[in-house]
Amino acid sequence: MSKLKISIFIASLFPAIWLTYALFTNQLGANPIEAITRETGLWALRFLWITLLITPLRWLTGWNSIVTLRRMLGLYVFFYATLHMLLYLWLDQFFDINDIIKDIIKRPFITIGFFTFTALIPLAITSNNKMVKRLGGKRWKKLHRLTYFIAIASSVHFYMLVKQDKSEPLFYISLLVLLLGARLYRHYVPKMRAASTT
Amino acid sequence: MLIRKKRLGELPASEITDQQVYLDRRKFLNSSATIAVASLLPLSMANAKTELPEATYLDLKQSPYSIADELTSYQSVTTYNNFYEFGTDKASPAIMATKFPDKSKPWRVTIEGECDKPGEYDYDDLIRPFTLEERIYRFRCVEGWSMVIPWVGFPLADLIKRAQPNSRAKFVEFMTLYDPKQMPGQRRQVLNWPYTEGLRIDEAMNPLTLLSVGLYGSELLGQNGAPIRLVVPWKYGFKSIKSIVNIRFVEEMPNSAWMKAGPREYGFYSNVNPNVDHPRWSQSKERRLGEFLKRKTEIFNGYEEQVADLYTGMDLTKNF
Numbered sequence: 001m002s003k004l005k006i007s008i009f010i011a012s013l014f015p016a017i018w019l020t021y022a023l024f025t026n027q028l029g030a031n032p033i034e035a036i037t038r039e040t041g042l043w044a045l046r047f048l049w050i051t052l053l054i055t056p057l058r059w060l061t062g063w064n065s066i067v068t069l070r071r072m073l074g075l076y077v078f079f080y081a082t083l084h085m086l087l088y089l090w091l092d093q094f095f096d097i098n099d100i101i102k103d104i105i106k107r108p109f110i111t112i113g114f115f116t117f118t119a120l121i122p123l124a125i126t127s128n129n130k131m132v133k134r135l136g137g138k139r140w141k142k143l144h145r146l147t148y149f150i151a152i153a154s155s156v157h158f159y160m161l162v163k164q165d166k167s168e169p170l171f172y173i174s175l176l177v178l179l180l181g182a183r184l185y186r187h188y189v190p191k192m193r194a195a196s197t198t
Numbered sequence: 199m200l201i202r203k204k205r206l207g208e209l210p211a212s213e214i215t216d217q218q219v220y221l222d223r224r225k226f227l228n229s230s231a232t233i234a235v236a237s238l239l240p241l242s243m244a245n246a247k248t249e250l251p252e253a254t255y256l257d258l259k260q261s262p263y264s265i266a267d268e269l270t271s272y273q274s275v276t277t278y279n280n281f282y283e284f285g286t287d288k289a290s291p292a293i294m295a296t297k298f299p300d301k302s303k304p305w306r307v308t309i310e311g312e313c314d315k316p317g318e319y320d321y322d323d324l325i326r327p328f329t330l331e332e333r334i335y336r337f338r339c340v341e342g343w344s345m346v347i348p349w350v351g352f353p354l355a356d357l358i359k360r361a362q363p364n365s366r367a368k369f370v371e372f373m374t375l376y377d378p379k380q381m382p383g384q385r386r387q388v389l390n391w392p393y394t395e396g397l398r399i400d401e402a403m404n405p406l407t408l409l410s411v412g413l414y415g416s417e418l419l420g421q422n423g424a425p426i427r428l429v430v431p432w433k434y435g436f437k438s439i440k441s442i443v444n445i446r447f448v449e450e451m452p453n454s455a456w457m458k459a460g461p462r463e464y465g466f467y468s469n470v471n472p473n474v475d476h477p478r479w480s481q482s483k484e485r486r487l488g489e490f491l492k493r494k495t496e497i498f499n500g501y502e503e504q505v506a507d508l509y510t511g512m513d514l515t516k517n518f
Contacts, residue, residue, distance in 0.1 A: 027245070029288070030270075030271075030273070030274035030488075031343055031487055033490075092492075094491070094492070107480070164388060164459060165286035167286075
């Protein structure tokens with residue numbers, strides 16, 4: 001493992017370590033449970049955006065080896081999303097199955113959040129080399145395109161849960177528009193050019 | 199000669215950015231940046247520390263309406279606030295409102311509308327006639343958290359009796375100060391400024407309804423709605439309008455700031471009710487700050503005995 005990879009591995013743990021430390025030293029404000037639930041969700045989202053940044057960064061810089069970091073960063077998305085989900089199931093619903101089912105059915109933003117998390121599971125399971133081989137590169141790639149759906153769904157989840165001031169979710173949504181827009185541009189513009197010259 | 203006709207759809211002068219606001223644009227950018235940076239800082243750095251000052255209101259009358267629940271800490275009451283005039287996250291009012299209200303300016307409150315004794319008062323003159331008391335009330339936010347707060351204040355009914363509303367006074371409308379220089383959050387159109395709220399006249403006259411000037415035995419801090427605010431303990435917190443400058447008796451039901459922002463989500467009554475959910479989340483439980491487990495939300499926030507008869511025969515699901 002490269003030094004870069006190790007340092008990013010450690011740095012990515014930092015939000016979790018910091019949140020735990022802040023929780024036990026009473027630094028999360030008057031409503032620490034709400035704060036820690038929100039923060040883990042936000043970090044899952046941030047890591048997802050970072051994984052989506054890898055490809056455009058390769059195009060821009062030609063620094064192709066950073067793609068080896070993507071799997072690890074993707075697993076951090078799953079790590080923070082799992083914490084976020086567990087905090088909801090435990091501290092919001094106290095594992096009351098009836099309440100949880102009712103909440104998932106009745107509240108669109110919970111419904112979306114729940115399915116977004118569910119969609120992350122197959123990606124996490126198929127993240128090792130063995131699974132890539134077993135599925136075959138093409139199918140694996142297809143499956144992992146789910147990431148785009150997950151990114152859009154988590155934006156909607158974030159946007160819907162905010163009470164009134166939508167500026168924070170809109171900030172992340174605009175970044176996502178750039179990240180996905182770069183892909184569309186890369187994919188379609190050369191084709192259109194080719195079509196217009198022939 | 200050039201005759202300038204007003205074209206259809208042309209903005210009236212009042213809609214154009216105030217020159218002073220324009221001249222203060224750098225200050226505005228600064229304070230917007232402060233809010234933005236504060237929201238990105240690690241939470242510990244963004245949370246203000248407050249210490250319980252020595253009591254300024256002594257020998258307060260105790261009230262039979264006070265409850266015996268354990269109080270929410272002063273630190274929590276003064277650093278976890280929804281006061282969008284000072285930013286939309288709960289930590290920012292405590293940071294942004296430290297100099298509010300500007301002590302060099304008199305705080306004026308206007309009482310007007312359908313009443314025989316309207317008037318404009320300086321804050322001190324306004325509250326002088328009334329006997330202050332302590333009221334320990336539950337406070338339930340529409341977002342699903344709650345506190346127990348020892349307010350200092352006097353019944354709104356006392357003030358209303360002095361104003362002598364006439365027979366057309368069916369509702370009371372309240373208004374918060376509009377001053378983007380002092381309230382930087384008002385420079386963004388998050389809500390329709392100024393913040394307004396309303397009560398039916400019988401709700402306003404209910405002995406539980408309080409005009410508060412302090413908490414924990416001392417004056418209100420900016421983030422809690424200094425110098426004077428409403429407290430309606432059986433309704434969601436946003437009904438308890440802060441930093442009041444105008445009280446008006448009206449015949450028609452007023453539209454509140456939150457009704458304008460989301461008519462499907464926020465109604466005029468906004469009584470605490472575990473059986474009527476917010477369209478986006480459940481209201482059946484609440485997290486009382488400082489407690490680990492959530493508790494069940496009570497109808498009318500536990501004040502059913504005092505207020506239920508205000509709503510007999512009303513469909514509380516429709517009149518949410």
